[in-house]
Amino acid sequence: MAINIEIDQFRFADFSGAGKHSIFLEISPAGSGEQIGIPLLVANGLKPGKTLVAFAAVHGDELEGVQAIQDVFRQLETDAMNGRFIAVPVANLPAFRAVQRTSPIDSLNLARTFPGRKDGSVTERLAYYLGELIIPQADLFIDLHSASASLMPTMAGYDASGTEASKVSKDAAFRTGMPVMWGHSDVGPGRTLYAAIERGIPWLYVESPSGRRISNVELPYYVDALLNLLGHLKVIDRDAPVRVPKLHLFGSGDIDRTQSVNVGGFFVQRVNLLDRVEKGRLVGEVRDLFGEVLEEVRTLSSGIVAVLRSDPLVNPGDPVCLVAEFLSD
Ligand SMILES: [Zn+2]
Numbered sequence: 128m129a130i131n132i133e134i135d136q137f138r139f140a141d142f143s144g145a146g147k148h149s150i151f152l153e154i155s156p157a158g159s160g161e162q163i164g165i166p167l168l169v170a171n172g173l174k175p176g177k178t179l180v181a182f183a184a185v186h187g188d189e190l191e192g193v194q195a196i197q198d199v200f201r202q203l204e205t206d207a208m209n210g211r212f213i214a215v216p217v218a219n220l221p222a223f224r225a226v227q228r229t230s231p232i233d234s235l236n237l238a239r240t241f242p243g244r245k246d247g248s249v250t251e252r253l254a255y256y257l258g259e260l261i262i263p264q265a266d267l268f269i270d271l272h273s274a275s276a277s278l279m280p281t282m283a284g285y286d287a288s289g290t291e292a293s294k295v296s297k298d299a300a301f302r303t304g305m306p307v308m309w310g311h312s313d314v315g316p317g318r319t320l321y322a323a324i325e326r327g328i329p330w331l332y333v334e335s336p337s338g339r340r341i342s343n344v345e346l347p348y349y350v351d352a353l354l355n356l357l358g359h360l361k362v363i364d365r366d367a368p369v370r371v372p373k374l375h376l377f378g379s380g381d382i383d384r385t386q387s388v389n390v391g392g393f394f395v396q397r398v399n400l401l402d403r404v405e406k407g408r409l410v411g412e413v414r415d416l417f418g419e420v421l422e423e424v425r426t427l428s429s430g431i432v433a434v435l436r437s438d439p440l441v442n443p444g445d446p447v448c449l450v451a452e453f454l455s456d
Pocket residue numbers: 185186189238272273
């Protein structure tokens with residue numbers, strides 16, 4: 128049974144005893160509307176050690192991570208643990224309740240809102256507390272996403288910026304067991320990752336093609352990734368060797384730089400996810416109601432199709448494709 132605590136009253140030190148704690152951090156007082164806050168799971172080992180912090184449902188329609196966090200938390204045996212697993216199964220509760228990417232309350236995308244504001248709108252307040260209160264606990268931070276309007280491979284994204292933290296990030300990524308690795312020289316502003324970067328905390332994120340529903344093909348990758356990272360950090364007794372990925376990509380992780388369409392309509396794909404493409408290759412076309420082609424989208428560089436629009440209905444400005452560099456190692 129979870130306990131409710133007003134978020135400004137919460138201290139991790141008050142929940143440092145060995146065992147499992149389920150805490151709902153209230154952000155607004157309960158009124159006529161549904162309670163807003165942050166569901167927090169804390170599993171403390173009998174002995175001290177490192178801390179893995181995991182978030183899911185930063186986007187409210189990306190659901191594998193929610194179940195994976197719950198499943199891992201339930202199976203952990205804290206008597207045999209050294210260190211902590213701290214997890215937020217649903218980071219953006221209003222968006223999760225609406226099963227949508229952004230908040231129905233203030234229309235903000237939580238993954239573009241960090242560092243947030245303590246006295247801001249609901250999403251800004253969520254970002255503030257997630258970044259100020261929870262991420263700083265981490266020796267390693269992982270954000271569990273999955274694609275919804277776009278297809279993305281089952282992958283781990285890691286920090287390839289060259290900092291000390293980035294070496295830890297890359298090493299951890301290759302132990303997750305995810306089949307595709309994607310190293311990023313930079314990430315866009317406003318991400319959860321940014322709160323980790325600011326504090327020198329190594330970060331990872333994962334993606335998969337499903338989103339909006341939980342795929343029994345993808346879910347085990349999420350569960351294994353969390354358990355492997357807990358093993359890698361020596362929080363649990365589990366081997367997590369470096370594994371050779373099926374594909375190793377490189378490039379900007381800023382999906383806001385994804386190629387977009389200029390017109391709305393019906394988007395028809397002309398490539399597949401993870402296709403190897405040359406610059407100028409036709410990615411897809413936007414058609415009108417009569418099948419007439421309004422716009423062709425062509426690749427701006429050679430590489431691997433790493434993000435591809437899956438929802439056929441597009442509005443002007445919607446992202447449709449991102450081509451990543453391919454690394455052979
Ligand atoms: Zn996401």
